[in-house]
Every structure is written in C-alpha cells, then in structure tokens.
Amino acid sequence: MGASLSNLTEGSNGSATGRPGLGDIPESCVACVFLYLTPPEICNLARLNRAFRGAASSDAVWETKLPPNYHDLLDLMPPERYQNLSKKDIFALLSRPVPFDDGNREVWLDRITGRVCMSISAKAMAITGIEDRRYWNWVPTEESRFHVVAYLQQIWWFEVDGVVKFPFPSDIYTVSFRIHLGRFSKRLGRRVCNFEHTHGWDIKPVRFGLSTSDGQQASSDCCLDETEQDDANGNHKRGCWIEYKVGEFIVKETDPVTELRFSMKQIDCTHSKGGLCVDSVSIIPNDLKQRRR
Incomplete structure (x- = not known):
C-alpha cells in the first residue's frame, strides 16, 4: 500500500x-x-x-471562491487595477484590504473562505466633542490598521456613533468595537502605557448597540474597567486592545443594500470618564470571529 x-x-x-x-x-x-x-x-x-x-x-x-457580489468590491478601486485580471488574481487582489471613504474604511475577503469582512476607523464615526481638544485627541500609531486612534482625556457625555451602507453578501455578521484603556506610546523602543486619565469606566457600564435597515436590533452592556484588581496581575483590561462585541445581524439578500447603525454610549452625566482609545469597528462573519478567538 x-x-x-x-x-x-x-x-x-x-x-x-x-x-x-x-x-x-x-x-x-x-x-x-x-x-x-x-x-x-x-x-x-x-x-x-x-x-x-x-x-x-x-x-x-x-x-466559486469569490463572493457573489465581488464586483461591488472591485467598484471601490480604479478600473485599471483589476481589468484583464484572472479570477485567481482578483481573489488575491481582494484578499488584501481595499480602502474607501478616504481611507477610513476597508473591506477584504477572508483568505480561507472568501467571505467579506470590513473595518471602520474612528475617523468615520460621529464622536461627541471630537472637535474640542480639551476632550479628544487624534493619536497616530502603528497599532491601528488606520494608523490613528481617537484618545479621550475626559468627558461627561460619551457617545460614538457610526453608520455604513454596503451590499453585504448573505451571512451572519458580528459587530465589535476595538477599545484600549490608557494611552500608549514607545519609550526607548519599549511600549509603555499611561493611565493618568483613565477613570470612570468602572462606575457604570457602557451600552453597545446596533440596528439595521430591515429592523434587526442588538445591544449589550459592559464595564470597560475592572472594579477589583488582582495584586499579582493588576487590571487585565488595561494596557491592551480588547474587542467588545456589539451584537450580530443577518443578511439574507444582498439586494436591497444593508444599512447598519452602531453605537457606544455612556451618557450618565453623574460622573466623568476618560483615558480611553477608540480604534475601529469590525464587521466580520460570525464563525470567522470565533475562529480568530
């Protein structure tokens, strides 16, 4: 044998x-x-x-490896980039991030399944007080795929909202916010975090929510900071990027185009909060998200 x-x-x-x-x-x-x-x-x-x-x-x-609406992804690029390409080369092209909306959003195909994924920068979201540098600052960093994150120093009314209209293929998608407690930087080649402004996230939870144009809704509450710290390990939520799940939505048909709204809020004005980085929102097929975890 x-x-x-x-x-x-x-x-x-x-x-x-x-x-x-x-x-x-x-x-x-x-x-x-x-x-x-x-x-x-x-x-x-x-x-x-x-x-x-x-x-x-x-x-x-x-x-068969390309999604049925791959032409919609190609339309985000200049025609000369994909004209006369074979289907194999088109798959290779789309498996790399395709930026649009002035580079504040990216869409790509998962390299194994060919399913559509998307990431949306904080730059493409409506953030309360973002124009006032007493509250917010844009911090350049290589730790974000968009090379910049929104850093909150202190505010009483915290609200981040976003919307996207896109012909997502039929699938079940998970929406998540990518958040970091504390401000990070590099010093002598080493990553260091400053928690000087980090406060208020252990008092009341943040409300995450989403809704779609066909009536789907989801929400979740989560405290971003730990009220009890481990003396040996400190606060495990501080100093690292964490993806907070907002919820899931189902797309049954590409037409009509799905309009998705998502938000992150802590609008209880009885206390201030600060020391938080908002990077992006990811929209990824549900089982792919589980596989990455």
Whole structure:
C-alpha cells in the first residue's frame, strides 16, 4: 500500500515507471476536486505538476471562491487595477484590504473562505466633542490598521456613533468595537502605557448597540474597567486592545443594500470618564470571529 502511494506521487508523470502518477490525472478532474478545497490548499497543490497548476489557475475554480457580489468590491478601486485580471488574481487582489471613504474604511475577503469582512476607523464615526481638544485627541500609531486612534482625556457625555451602507453578501455578521484603556506610546523602543486619565469606566457600564435597515436590533452592556484588581496581575483590561462585541445581524439578500447603525454610549452625566482609545469597528462573519478567538 505504501509503495503504491509512493509511486503515485512520484514525479509529474507516471509513464516512466509504467504506473499511473499524478501527472496522468486530467486537468478537468483536478479542477473538480479543487472546487471543494480552500484557496490556500489549492495554491499548495498547484506546485505538484502542470495539470495541477493549470487547474489552480482556472477561472471556473476561482469563481466559486469569490463572493457573489465581488464586483461591488472591485467598484471601490480604479478600473485599471483589476481589468484583464484572472479570477485567481482578483481573489488575491481582494484578499488584501481595499480602502474607501478616504481611507477610513476597508473591506477584504477572508483568505480561507472568501467571505467579506470590513473595518471602520474612528475617523468615520460621529464622536461627541471630537472637535474640542480639551476632550479628544487624534493619536497616530502603528497599532491601528488606520494608523490613528481617537484618545479621550475626559468627558461627561460619551457617545460614538457610526453608520455604513454596503451590499453585504448573505451571512451572519458580528459587530465589535476595538477599545484600549490608557494611552500608549514607545519609550526607548519599549511600549509603555499611561493611565493618568483613565477613570470612570468602572462606575457604570457602557451600552453597545446596533440596528439595521430591515429592523434587526442588538445591544449589550459592559464595564470597560475592572472594579477589583488582582495584586499579582493588576487590571487585565488595561494596557491592551480588547474587542467588545456589539451584537450580530443577518443578511439574507444582498439586494436591497444593508444599512447598519452602531453605537457606544455612556451618557450618565453623574460622573466623568476618560483615558480611553477608540480604534475601529469590525464587521466580520460570525464563525470567522470565533475562529480568530
């Protein structure tokens, strides 16, 4: 049995040994198998021989890996970037972030499943008091995919709202805010965090919410700071990026276009709060989010 398998995989053509090899499999049959494999698996198998390379370049294979509305993603780019590209090259192009809305939003395809993901910068959101530097500042950083985050020093009315209209393919999506307690910087090549302004997030929870144009709604409450600290480990929510789940929404049909509204609020004016970085909101298919965790 082992010898037979060894002979089958030897070389690109089995005619030299008189036994069948991978090179004897018709390209059309290989393409049929590739329909059930993931893009990384297809690319790995393409290195075996000519038939596998040919099947791995087939438009018929890669058409099934692209979402049904991939043309909407291409429309976000200049036509010269994707004209005359094969479906394989289009998949490779869309699996890298495609910026739009002046670079404040990005959309891309998951490299394994080909499903649509999106990230929205704080720059694309409505933030109460953002124009007043006594409350908020924009902080440049390499820790954000958008290279800038909104840092709150202190405020009484905290409210961040966003909206997006996009032809999301049919799927179940999870919406999350990416938040950081404390202001971070680099000193002598090391990352350091300053919690001088961090306060008020352990008194009452923040309310996260979302709603869609077809009537779906979701909300959740969460305290961003720990009221009790571990003497050994300190406050585990401080000094690191945490993704807070807002909720989920379902898209059944790409048409009509889904309009999604999301928010993050703590509008109890009995106490001030500050020392918080708001980076972005992610919209990712639900099981992909679970896989990343």
